[in-house]
Amino acid sequence: MFNIGDLAVYPAHGVGVIEKIENQEISGCQQEFYVMRILDSKMIIMIPTGNVNNVGLREIIGHGEVPRLFSILKRRDVPLDNQTWNRRYREYMDKIKTGSVFEVAEVYRDLLILKIDKELSFGERKMLDTARNLLVKEISLAKNVGEEQIEKDLDKIFS
Secondary structure: OOOOOOEEEEOOOEEEEEEEEEEEEEOOEEEEEEEEEEOOOOOEEEEEHHHHHHHOOEOOOOHHHHHHHHHHHHOOOOOOOOOOHHHHHHHHHHHHHOOOHHHHHHHHHHHHHHHHHOOOOHHHHHHHHHHHHHHHHHHHHHHOOOHHHHHHHHHHHOO
16 A cells, blocks of 8 residues: 555656545446656556556665666676567567566666667667666665766666
């Protein structure tokens, strides 16, 4: 259960704040919803409280989980996917949609490694930006430091 004011991660959209919890009648049934505003886009999402696990809504990772995240980003001994870009895109998008920050880190790392050898497609470049934004926002909140510092940390890992 989340409370008003809690930060949470909605898969593929990022970190948001629970602004209210409200009841609405849908098809004659009362249902309780979290009303969440995504921090980056200001988009409002309504999530049925009973559907939280199905959509993957979760708490932000704790400060203690950040080192594990950085170790995923630092790994370079990963086999690169030699599929066509659209198959790779679908696979990476599925990872992002899981809502796991660790899966997002793998996508970010893999795309950056791939970018060294070949030019990324437009969709892959956009996905790379999305993954980076999702990581920066969540890590900065987990570590309680500015996003600029996290961006510098990420750049240092991949320089």
